[in-house]
Amino acid sequence: MILFHSPISQHSRRVVSLLEEAGIPYESKIVDMMNGEYLTASFLAINPNHQVPTLVDGDIKIHESNAILRYLCHKYDLSQWYPSDLAARAGVEQWLDWTQCRFSPTVVDIVLNKVFLQEKGDAKAIERGLEQLTELTDILEQHLKDNDFLAGSAPTIADLALASNVFHLGLAQAQPETQNINNWYGRISELKGFQTSLPKM
Numbered sequence: 056m057i058l059f060h061s062p063i064s065q066h067s068r069r070v071v072s073l074l075e076e077a078g079i080p081y082e083s084k085i086v087d088m089m090n091g092e093y094l095t096a097s098f099l100a101i102n103p104n105h106q107v108p109t110l111v112d113g114d115i116k117i118h119e120s121n122a123i124l125r126y127l128c129h130k131y132d133l134s135q136w137y138p139s140d141l142a143a144r145a146g147v148e149q150w151l152d153w154t155q156c157r158f159s160p161t162v163v164d165i166v167l168n169k170v171f172l173q174e175k176g177d178a179k180a181i182e183r184g185l186e187q188l189t190e191l192t193d194i195l196e197q198h199l200k201d202n203d204f205l206a207g208s209a210p211t212i213a214d215l216a217l218a219s220n221v222f223h224l225g226l227a228q229a230q231p232e233t234q235n236i237n238n239w240y241g242r243i244s245e246l247k248g249f250q251t252s253l254p255k256m
């Protein structure tokens with residue numbers, strides 16, 4: 056199994072976190088995002104969306120980080136990371152989608168423009184992102200008041216997905232600083248797999 060990924064990609068880090076936490080053997084292929092390797096013909100043949108992460112498992116090629124997480128959980132029967140109980144599963148799906156549809160675009164607005172594009176970045180997008188982040192931080196902070204993790208008493212793939220985004224906000228000095236989110240992030244930061252997924256700074 057080969058994972059094409061990059062440590063500077065928030066979408067990649069969640070997959071590395073799970074592979075490492077679950078002790079799944081894989082070949083790591085780092086795609087050089089800063090030098091445009093994701094736009095080369097050889098990478099486009101693997102993923103025409105020119106995006107990491109992409110997983111190749113024999114004849115199966117999968118893009119979309121959350122789809123890769125689900126695939127790994129099914130393949131390796133990782134019910135602790137992706138519970139089969141209907142209510143618990145619904146919670147995981149909800150927070151995975153929330154992260155992808157609400158949180159992640161906000162993180163991209165802020166981090167892409169402020170950190171990666173710098174003077175070429177869109178100042179309006181940063182402003183929009185920071186405004187949106189205030190609302191999302193409140194929602195998350197309230198939810199984590201009574202929950203150690205997003206969907207139950209143990210971490211799931213939803214926590215890995217969100218934590219990789221929260222780390223990303225740190226690159227722009229925009230990480231939420233509220234108590235419940237801080238405590239939750241501290242719990243995720245103790246996971247060896249999450250630590251391994253982080254870029255060497």
Ligand SMILES: N[C@@H](CCC(=O)N[C@@H](CS)C(=O)NCC(=O)O)C(=O)O
Pocket residue numbers: 063064065066067093104105106107108118119120121
């Ligand atoms: N929805 C995709 C998003 C993947 C994505 O945006 N990856 C970024 C790095 S974090 C990328 O490869 N960007 C290059 C591009 O879009 O051309 C996922 O969840 O995997």
